[in-house]
Amino acid sequence: MKRSMLTLIVLTLVLSLASTAVLAQSGRVAIWSAASEEEAQALAEEFRTLYPNIIVDIIRAGSGELITRLMAESPRPSGDILLGIAKESLDAVYDSLVPYKAKNHDEIPATVRDNAEIPAYYGFSMPLQAFMINTDLLKPEDYPLSWDDLTDEKYRGEIILANPALSGSAYAQLYMMYDLYGFDFAVDVAKNAVFTASSTMVPESVARGEYAIGITGESNIAQHITDGSPVIAIYPEEGTGARFDGSAILKGGPNTENAKLFMDYLTSEQAYRTIYETRSRRVVHPAIPGPGPLPGLDEIVLREYDANEAAEIREDLTMRFSDKVF
Amino acid sequence: MAMKAKEEKRGRLSRVLQKDFTPYLVFSIPLIFLVIFLVWPLLTTLVRAFLPAGRTFSLGPFSLANFERFSTSNLYQGSLRNSFIISFSVVFFTLLIGVPMGYFVARVKMPFKRLILSLGILPVIMPSFVGAFSWVLLLGRQGFARSYINMFLGMFGMELPSIYGLFGIIFTMTLTYYPFVFLLSYGAFEAVNPLLEEAAMLMGAKRKRILRTITLPLVIPSVGAGAILVFIRAMGNFGIPAMLGGDQYVLPTLIYFRVNGFWDINGASAIALVSVAITGGALLLQKFIISKREYETISASRSENELHSHPVIRIVATVYCGIILLVSLAPQITMFVMSFFTRWGSSGPEGFTLANYTRIPTIASRPILNSLFLATTASLLCAILGCLIAYITERRRPKGAIILDLAIMAPFILPGTVVSVALISGFGGDSWLPLTGTFAIILVAYVIRRTPYVFRSVVASLSQLDPTLEEASMIAGASWLYTFRRVSFPLILPGIISGTILTFATLLQELSTTILLYSSGTRTLPIQIWGAVADGKFGEASALSTLLVLVVFIVVYGMNRFLGQSISSSFKTG
Numbered sequence: 001m002k003r004s005m006l007t008l009i010v011l012t013l014v015l016s017l018a019s020t021a022v023l024a025q026s027g028r029v030a031i032w033s034a035a036s037e038e039e040a041q042a043l044a045e046e047f048r049t050l051y052p053n054i055i056v057d058i059i060r061a062g063s064g065e066l067i068t069r070l071m072a073e074s075p076r077p078s079g080d081i082l083l084g085i086a087k088e089s090l091d092a093v094y095d096s097l098v099p100y101k102a103k104n105h106d107e108i109p110a111t112v113r114d115n116a117e118i119p120a121y122y123g124f125s126m127p128l129q130a131f132m133i134n135t136d137l138l139k140p141e142d143y144p145l146s147w148d149d150l151t152d153e154k155y156r157g158e159i160i161l162a163n164p165a166l167s168g169s170a171y172a173q174l175y176m177m178y179d180l181y182g183f184d185f186a187v188d189v190a191k192n193a194v195f196t197a198s199s200t201m202v203p204e205s206v207a208r209g210e211y212a213i214g215i216t217g218e219s220n221i222a223q224h225i226t227d228g229s230p231v232i233a234i235y236p237e238e239g240t241g242a243r244f245d246g247s248a249i250l251k252g253g254p255n256t257e258n259a260k261l262f263m264d265y266l267t268s269e270q271a272y273r274t275i276y277e278t279r280s281r282r283v284v285h286p287a288i289p290g291p292g293p294l295p296g297l298d299e300i301v302l303r304e305y306d307a308n309e310a311a312e313i314r315e316d317l318t319m320r321f322s323d324k325v326f
Numbered sequence: 327m328a329m330k331a332k333e334e335k336r337g338r339l340s341r342v343l344q345k346d347f348t349p350y351l352v353f354s355i356p357l358i359f360l361v362i363f364l365v366w367p368l369l370t371t372l373v374r375a376f377l378p379a380g381r382t383f384s385l386g387p388f389s390l391a392n393f394e395r396f397s398t399s400n401l402y403q404g405s406l407r408n409s410f411i412i413s414f415s416v417v418f419f420t421l422l423i424g425v426p427m428g429y430f431v432a433r434v435k436m437p438f439k440r441l442i443l444s445l446g447i448l449p450v451i452m453p454s455f456v457g458a459f460s461w462v463l464l465l466g467r468q469g470f471a472r473s474y475i476n477m478f479l480g481m482f483g484m485e486l487p488s489i490y491g492l493f494g495i496i497f498t499m500t501l502t503y504y505p506f507v508f509l510l511s512y513g514a515f516e517a518v519n520p521l522l523e524e525a526a527m528l529m530g531a532k533r534k535r536i537l538r539t540i541t542l543p544l545v546i547p548s549v550g551a552g553a554i555l556v557f558i559r560a561m562g563n564f565g566i567p568a569m570l571g572g573d574q575y576v577l578p579t580l581i582y583f584r585v586n587g588f589w590d591i592n593g594a595s596a597i598a599l600v601s602v603a604i605t606g607g608a609l610l611l612q613k614f615i616i617s618k619r620e621y622e623t624i625s626a627s628r629s630e631n632e633l634h635s636h637p638v639i640r641i642v643a644t645v646y647c648g649i650i651l652l653v654s655l656a657p658q659i660t661m662f663v664m665s666f667f668t669r670w671g672s673s674g675p676e677g678f679t680l681a682n683y684t685r686i687p688t689i690a691s692r693p694i695l696n697s698l699f700l701a702t703t704a705s706l707l708c709a710i711l712g713c714l715i716a717y718i719t720e721r722r723r724p725k726g727a728i729i730l731d732l733a734i735m736a737p738f739i740l741p742g743t744v745v746s747v748a749l750i751s752g753f754g755g756d757s758w759l760p761l762t763g764t765f766a767i768i769l770v771a772y773v774i775r776r777t778p779y780v781f782r783s784v785v786a787s788l789s790q791l792d793p794t795l796e797e798a799s800m801i802a803g804a805s806w807l808y809t810f811r812r813v814s815f816p817l818i819l820p821g822i823i824s825g826t827i828l829t830f831a832t833l834l835q836e837l838s839t840t841i842l843l844y845s846s847g848t849r850t851l852p853i854q855i856w857g858a859v860a861d862g863k864f865g866e867a868s869a870l871s872t873l874l875v876l877v878v879f880i881v882v883y884g885m886n887r888f889l890g891q892s893i894s895s896s897f898k899t900g
Contacts, residue, residue: 064585
């Protein structure tokens, strides 16, 4: 009798535990993605094979729009996960994120996650900024090899950059120049450059030969090399900033429990491999090499990138720069 | 005595009961909608403009800090200057191109008129970021057409200026927005009472003189209406300067940069207010120019205009319209070609494929259905709302009709981002009416931002319509509803339809509002196109855009056939 009673209790407990587990594994999760359509789709599909009962909704927009959405909809955002947003932007909305220690916490190097005890975000990829050179337009001896080379007068009107006020990666480039040689140096580079508001236009223009030099995320360059465009990537001698973008759980979202499952998945080697394979991104997982046609991290000079300072002076620096240049 | 009093009382009661309340009932619906959904975004924007950056929404303390930037910052001054230069130049050039084209199509005997009129609206409906990108492919430094044009210009020692910068922005906007002037002036040239011209001719006036002293003055209201629409659109366009004017800011890119770069809604509101003020000024200027004279364009008895049939003018007109259409549709043609290729390399399109089209059902069937549903529903709502409000302001002329008029026009001028943010913060998850993520919030945004098309159009139709017709019906004993249904409505129907079609066409490409409001269930086709462009998949973006343009073309062409006349009929801002 006693024994059967005990069995019953254990059984109920197990069942209820199992049912809560089942409960947590159904419903929806809403991903706000600044990563490309393919990447978000690939991740969602793989997540679906792990949790077939969870429906993944994807909202695709630029990181600026996603942050705007978050601010406008807070404290009750309609999304659960921010995907592929620059670290400095995540820092700017730090209070709207849920700290969560993911299952694979220890596999992610401390340099590419939030350094709080329980991190608010984990790294997604390293959008290293590099020079994209059109080899039809420049002879090898004319390639710019360093940030400093960019001020050379022979490049006047040959460099295309994205507007640092409108694009996160372009701001990172501006901050690197500022950090390296100061404000006036950045203005000198700007004298040689043409600006576009859309950061996609930079790799597109260089690939088509509109401009000889562009500064852009290395994965864009890899994509165009793979497509057969006459372009190469050059990493500046002084170093390119070791930045990363990351993913986070949104505070007040409708499906926070599922968001945690998604975060566990997102920080797994499997997910990083998927991102790596979909669009030649350099992901933050140490077991995965650099993307296809690009060099490994051991061949690239990295410079420390102080994302906190970058975020702090962002408004001031872009306004000063915009006032001076535009 | 007592009986008399009782009778009098009954009489008063029956008078009250006899009074027709239907109009009040009908009018209260749009007014309630306006109070809830229009006044809120406008008020928050107005209040926020006077709050310092970073302050949440509150009633004070107010400051002018957001506006001071216009006197201290080069960037702000430059943006303001650029917006001025661009808007006025675009108005000037669209008039230069559009008015002769309208005249030719209305007054010269030439083939394919209906086709020209239908093709004429296509430049407006292309998502502007796709259009600007196509121009880069054509006229950029490696542009396909650039070398040919330079070869030609080289003979005169000239060179085509860079597509990046003010020249490119003005050029692209002119070719995008001239249809407003073309279609409206076409409608006006059609509507000019031919008796006036005939009278002048009988008195011995030459053609040129008639054109200068009679025809042109008569079409000025319509041309003015077209000009103001162009001005508002040019002032508010984000996509073209974003793509082509990297180091040339304009007010919309500045607003974008304040909102999406720094989450400075207050600063953005202040800039938006400045652009609303400028547009308001332009509106007043236009009213002032037009209202200096009395016009008669439509009379009860109509006789057909005599068409020019001299071979020289026929050839000139046909060639002129052909060239303008060819040049302004160059982006659509480029896009169509691009939709069959995987990429656009340095020497042109590469890698022929049909995959961009065969992929559409799997990647975009839901967005296509959503777009059609949203655009259709919102257009119908705009039609009802715009029509009723136009009727109120025109026929009832309540006190403060001007305020109502401006309130309707304002969201049209306000940037989409600012309207969306106001809507999200007013109708978010915590509010009394949570709408985030629903079709409803997108519909609301579409309706308040696009009603002006129908509103303007119906106001113009009503102002040309003599109220005596309606009065006659009422005197004959018809109720208000019957009069509206059987007399007013049929007469203003062309105005309603033309406004609704423009609404539908422009809603199908709406991006700036939708991108902040859509949820996974309400994703639209322009969002899909934008995503493809952002991912560098121009083939896919082109195929989707081609589909979009095709849908609008079929609708517009069908309507043109159905109505037997242009959709332009009237837009006067009189």
